Amino acid sequence: MNSTEAGLAVRRTDSQTRRARRMLPSLWKETAVGYLFIAPSLLLFAAFLFYPLLKSVYLSFYLTDPRGRVAEFVGLDNFTALFRSEAFWNSLLVTLKFTALTVPTGLLASLLLAALTYGKLRGMRAFRFVFSLPVALSVSTASVIWMMLYHPTTGTLNYFLTKLGLTPVQWLTDPAWALVSISIMTVWMNSGFQYIVLLSGLQGIADDIFDSARIDGSGPFRTFFQIIVPLVSPTVFFLSVVSVMNAFQSFGQMNILTKGGPAGSTEVFVYSIYKEAFVNYQFGTGSALSLVLFAMIMLLTLLQFRFERKVHYH
Structure with a gap:
């Protein structure tokens, strides 16, 4: 490189440096404006997410008195007491059973309904509207509806069973049926959201493929298993992650329908946290339970993402 080229390179570098210095205040201004816009969201997260999380960590190391006030520092004793408790392992087992009953069944049922109604045939909009209706109902409303359906004497389900000559079922008072009954109600309640998401995924597939x-010469079953299922696998993966999280955090239907009974057969993890913290006023143990639940959901989510490589992104 001669002296002329070296001089040009130096001047070019100086020019770029001066331009970068002139742009620096503008970049700082844009960054400040961006943080200003997201400040309300950050404040909400801090008030309703970060502070409760830090408070739970703090309380998990303490015992509380009957009024819920901090009484004594116990370190990790709350956690060791949990792992030695039969109630803890029972609630964990019930939660795993509930997840196994609701997540695969709900995804499969919603996928089948979406596959049957994604076509452009006449009258399909009515079916889509009906299958999407559960998304508009709250947990409490859905629980009250199914409480009437499950009523042992006046319930619709037992009425049809007696018409068929079968013995009525004690849906919510029999330990063998209580969790299954709540699982059926939960699958129906979540089906609206899952159906809408899967239907959107199906409608995003190009018609040329079908x-x-x-x-x-591909028949309906081959088309479903070899074309539809692989192409909507990203949507199914997303719903599986969300559904597992929701299953581990389920509370409302158990609280309304069974109160965790009979004999603890529907006492899922979140109901144990509620009972420990807001019935027994043991906020230390309740906080320890909530942190264990947080760790389990995080581990399950990470485990699910290990299988993401099997998802077919098209």
């Missing part, structure tokens, strides 16, 4: 499959 036309090619029909030309190749």
